Amino acid sequence: MTRKAPAKRVTLSKGRPPASTKPQASLSKRATQNLIRSHHELNKQLAKVKARGDEQEVASLQKRISDLGGLQSYQLASIQGQSNERGGDSSTVLLEWFEDLKPVLAAGQKLRMLERIDLNSQSEGIVQQDFMERPLPHSETDRFDILSLSLVLNFVPSETGRGDMLKRTCQFLNQKAPRTMAEPLQGTFPALFLVLPAACINNSRYMNEERVTLIMASLAYICLQRKQTAKLIYYLWQLRDRPSPDEQRFPKKEVNPGGQRNNFCVVLQR
Numbered sequence: 001m002t003r004k005a006p007a008k009r010v011t012l013s014k015g016r017p018p019a020s021t022k023p024q025a026s027l028s029k030r031a032t033q034n035l036i037r038s039h040h041e042l043n044k045q046l047a048k049v050k051a052r053g054d055e056q057e058v059a060s061l062q063k064r065i066s067d068l069g070g071l072q073s074y075q076l077a078s079i080q081g082q083s084n085e086r087g088g089d090s091s092t093v094l095l096e097w098f099e100d101l102k103p104v105l106a107a108g109q110k111l112r113m114l115e116r117i118d119l120n121s122q123s124e125g126i127v128q129q130d131f132m133e134r135p136l137p138h139s140e141t142d143r144f145d146i147l148s149l150s151l152v153l154n155f156v157p158s159e160t161g162r163g164d165m166l167k168r169t170c171q172f173l174n175q176k177a178p179r180t181m182a183e184p185l186q187g188t189f190p191a192l193f194l195v196l197p198a199a200c201i202n203n204s205r206y207m208n209e210e211r212v213t214l215i216m217a218s219l220a221y222i223c224l225q226r227k228q229t230a231k232l233i234y235y236l237w238q239l240r241d242r243p244s245p246d247e248q249r250f251p252k253k254e255v256n257p258g259g260q261r262n263n264f265c266v267v268l269q270r
């Protein structure tokens, strides 16, 4: 069921549900990785057969996904996969980046943040909603100062679906907001916090730093912050100016050939 996501003004330090709640039953590292890999693989196949309209194969793949424990088991595994001992909660990186802004935020400047939606909410503070189905905002007051896609883009099974998701973020950000903000915040917002497994950018045949920067630039994003750990890559992008639809043509193109690489790809089409 889809409920309307709350549009509350929040400070970043308060009111956020923990992103990494401890899973009840702890899986071994290898079992966690295998489960995540199987889910990714099956979901990719599912997107392909859905596009082909092969209903029998769709039903068979859906059954295999559900036999694995469905979305819930995937989420449990991925939450565990990024738990503190394996890399940490991504929001701590965002808070580090906002350290300099803390005095302004503490002085009362509130940020409107959309980060609490999920296809399958497992926590009371997170609204169950598909971001791609979320009604488009009609006014500035329905838009946000910051969106967070933390390990979400890599979860989207199709390459064009990932491009569509990035494109859609622009419509939810309030570009007029900085005008009413204190000066130090104007150079940061509106912003998109994007977290991906590092391998999606560093070890893919179809993605690299240049490609992601060009894709984001065509959407009018510029990179303000970037941090890489052994497993994850974090970016903070500011939405500036207007997107350039004419430049939004990024088909599947091999930019980094190699047998050992993965196939993560974002396709952006007009």
Ligand SMILES: C[S@@+](CC[C@H](N)C(=O)[O-])C[C@H]1O[C@@H](n2cnc3c(N)ncnc32)[C@H](O)[C@@H]1O
Pocket: 019, 020, 075, 078, 079, 090, 117, 118, 119, 120, 129, 130, 131, 132, 149, 150, 151, 152, 155, 156
């Ligand atoms: C690996 S989990 C990340 C969870 C959390 N964001 C974090 O960083 O801990 C990936 C999540 O992306 C969510 N997701 C993928 N596509 C989505 C969409 N279109 N709308 C809302 N959530 C989506 C899935 O439901 C899944 O729980």
